Amino acid sequence: MKVIILHGDDTQKSYARLRIFIDVAKERSWEVNYIDESAQSFEEILSASSLFGNERFFILKDVKKLGKKEYLWLNKRQEDLSGTLIIYNEGPLNAATVKNFSIGTKVEEYKLPVLLWNFLDNLLPGKGEFCVRSLHKILEKQPVEFVFSLISKHIRDIYWAKVDAASAGFPFWKINKLKSQASKFDVLSLQKLISVLSAIDIDVKTSKADLISELDLVLLKHLE
Missing domain, CATH: 3.40.50.300 (P-loop containing nucleotide triphosphate hydrolases)
Known part of the structure; x- marks a missing residue:
């Protein structure tokens, strides 16, 4: 076989x-x-x-x-x-x-490009403008829908690592990395960000929003 x-x-x-x-x-x-x-x-x-x-x-x-x-x-x-x-x-x-x-x-x-990894690692308070610039570089080669799915998943993983890391089931190295990133957020901020991303997902699927514009706004507003 x-x-x-x-x-x-x-x-x-x-x-x-x-x-x-x-x-x-x-x-x-x-x-x-x-x-x-x-x-x-x-x-x-x-x-x-x-x-x-x-x-x-x-x-x-x-x-x-x-x-x-x-x-x-x-x-x-x-x-x-x-x-x-x-x-x-x-x-x-x-x-x-x-x-x-x-x-x-x-x-x-199949590994993500280094630029994408760097972008996800920098989803942090105070990094909004940097993330917007990085996002547009990434979108030159990657579809926005794919990048959006990565952002949403990564934010959920950060939240999981903050509230209940033991149940996440991630490798040790990933847990430590997520915990470090999670320490820069409070729980309420992460919950709000997850909620906003979920709302954007619905709006885009019903043709009520432009995904790139929405991501720009989210990064600038929630990572200011």
Whole structure:
């Protein structure tokens, strides 16, 4: 069995890659199986024979479904199993998780550009004008909808790290980074910012607002 891991901070590119795999599988009439949606165990799904004798194609989006037992079983049986298994994770996987897979596993990591990372790290009070300038540089190469989704997710992560970091489930390094950023905000400010971003999302989807203009205003007003 061929095992491929797709992960990374650039979820737009990793998901686009997943869609390519799915489209190719369907074009070739492969049997596509979504492991997350099945009531069967991981081992049962991968061991089952194809109903029509077609090539089998498996997708797992929740890597947390795999425990020590599943990893050991997969690594032991991988050469004997047929088909392709795609492990898709919305975000980066830590090194320890990746090491659970066999050496023959193909890993594709999609990282955000440095400029985008720097922008997200500088979403801080007092950085409004800097963030607006950075935003417009980023928008020269990235779609505004994607950047907006990153901003919204990052602000939610900052809030989570501030109010209940223990339950976030993020890697240690990420928790520390988010906590440092969260320390510059008070809880009420983060709650208000999340609410404003949610309202913008609704307005843009109903064609009541221009997303770039709204982001400029949010950054200048809430990070002044």
